[in-house]
Amino acid sequence: MLYSPAPLHIPDGFLNVAVSIICWVITVITLGVAISKTNKSLGERQVPLMGVMAAFIFAAQMINYPVLGGTSGHLLGGALAAITLGPWAGVLVMTAVITVQGLLFQDGGLLAMGANILNMGLLTAGVGYGLYRSVLGKSRKTQLVVAGIAAWLSVMAGALATSLQLWLSGTSDLRLVIPAMLSVHALIGLGEAAVTVAALGFIFRTRPDLLDEKSASAQGSRGWVVAGILITLAVVLLSPFASADPDGLERVAINIGFINNSQSAPFELIPDYAIPFLGETSISTIAAGAVGVLVVLAVAFLVGRSLQQKRAN
Amino acid sequence: MHADAFDRYHDKESFIHRLDPRVKTIVTVVFIVSNALLPDGAWLAFVLAWVFLLSVNLLSKLGLIYTFKRSFVALPFALVAITVLVSIPGNPVASFRFLMWDFTITDAGLLRFVSILIRSWLSVQMAIMLVAVTRFPDLIHALEHLRVPAILTTIIAFLYRYLFVLVDEVYRLLRARESRSAAASGQRSGGSVLWRAKVAGNMAGQLFLRSYERSDRIYNAMLSRGYVGHLYTLNPHEMKSSDYLVTAFAIVLIFVMQIIGRL
């Protein structure tokens, strides 16, 4: 059986009620906007299109490729869906995919579904489409490079949000979960970027009309660029900060009242503790550094690759 | 292999199978929320929740093995919770050295960790049973009744219908890739990881276009049968008084569990 659960699908039991509900509220509000936007701007043609494209994303997640020692990578697809179908349609398509994965395959929980949709549908569409939208009309090479970076960041944004939700639920320790999730997903994100770029390249070659200025893909407003940049900033700034200074993040959470809120929840949130680390800050600093290096490597690699292809052409 | 293996419905004649899909959806969600609300170490309540699951399982004639076998799907995710073992202060239970760090597992950490696993294990079994006793199209109807917007339920219905068609297409693509990825004797098969990801990307692109064109043909088929932008459905489900009774009874039971868990 090719179907394998993806690491970002949070099952039930791992998030507390407060965090689950906050995520549900964010998700429901965004979906409400997405539905009213799609009802207004999309033709009757879009209903079967979004339906079949949801099945496409689901099926495309099964195209695995061998990575290392028997493990395999596969697509998440949030950025690809938003780029090819336009952001709002992409959000709805990913929502349907995550719902079916949770309901039918128990891949991701039901109470946790709000968080899963937020992490894998909304954030991925926001950063994936937002960055791509900023280079709309530029050369095809630029678009592909940016789409690759956007796809990588979409996975990182999802991983970061997942880590934060697990931390706020008292399920994971911040100074371990952030470096662990982000470094694993920095690698998974490379696969996501490669598959997304190759798939878009294929569409550019065979049906350029689906991605040109008149397509649904170009209809998203400029506001998405802002959303994309904000999410990018959050990933780029928050990850090293959280890795290097988790206590700082906790202070922020206390200041905005998040942690006090959650303390009334059945779980007791992480109190002030001291992990019996020998090298107190070394692990987080190393991890933050590693993530930073990986970001640079990924960008350099993608740019180099695109230049290489240019020469080949 | 045929994609039929994805269907989770377990065809049996039972009282639970005959319940309105809304009842099953609501009770499942309430049960899962209740699990999340139970405090750490509410062992008696956890046992009662498990007995509740077993009773539903027996009533629906699924067989204990059916849900048990599949109840560990969420287990790999336990890895993210493992940090609580050492991060919550409490009386030390055991300590070990990993690379250059010393870790101490505390009793409070252990309590939290085991509680998280139990909550997850119970919730996942309830979700497994929901789709085992409810046909997926009926579940979509339940969502419609429960005021999930029509555009979403429609996309989900299309996704469910074409999932099987497209997954079959993926299998064909993968088989075609397999039959062509031979290795010369003594050589390792297949280039770099990135090259392989690119092959996967090309397959995804191809699948995208085929799906896109299919949606065109489906649209034509819908137009031919009178579709002009609004979708109408007939919903065959009606709540009977027994459905209301079962819902109320189940929720009272779950509520009692919650009180016992907090005593």
Place this chain on the structure above:
Amino acid sequence: MPIIHQTQKFSTPDCEGDVLQVRDLHFSYPDGHAALHGVSLRLCSGDKVALVGPNGAGKSTLMLHLNGILDGHGEVEVRGQRLTRDNLPAIRAMVGLVFQNPDDQLFSPTVFEDVAFGPLHMGLPEAEVRARVDMALEAVRMSSYKDRLSHHLSVGEKKRIAIATVLSMNPSLLILDEPSAGLDPRARRTLINLLRELPITMLVSTHDMKLVQELFPRTIVMDEGLVVADGLTMEILENEDLLTAHGLEKP
């Protein structure tokens, strides 16, 4: 050697075209490819007509015009009503179009929902919709399949349900695109028997010349966007020059 396209006259049955009249239909796709170059034909009540010709002859394009999915130059008249933008819904209820791939035709999760789709979108009341579904499934001998899931059906079963999805709209004209393609011999036989029994005017595009010989008294041959022959099937199948010129084979 260029093929001279001129409709060959055969002794056609006397027909005014009370079910369908197509007059001088032209159509080019947006990419400039011209698919129809002035097609005219008539169908009368009770006709069972085969539409044959090589791939790319324009058969499918023609079919998509008959219920207004494509809109070319020329006239299409169904039961005396000229097809316009305003009466599209009415025409679509009268012309039942069954697509080649039943996976495109059956887009709902369950058989019932698919067969009910047409009547529901015609605005019929619920009781009538249910009656229509039962009637249509009975007509294709699939009554027991009402609650089945579409993706669990075999290809042959899917084809029959696909026909039921338009029969439920009670059409005056049934149009089928390649109904026997991809069927094993037994499923093909079941389908042939079904088409023979259905008391309805039909136009069937096919490459299956045995099916043509067995089932359809009248045949229309198309090639390169034109009707090149229209007449009794027995006469057309005897004309080997015509068949060879248009890439067809005698069964």
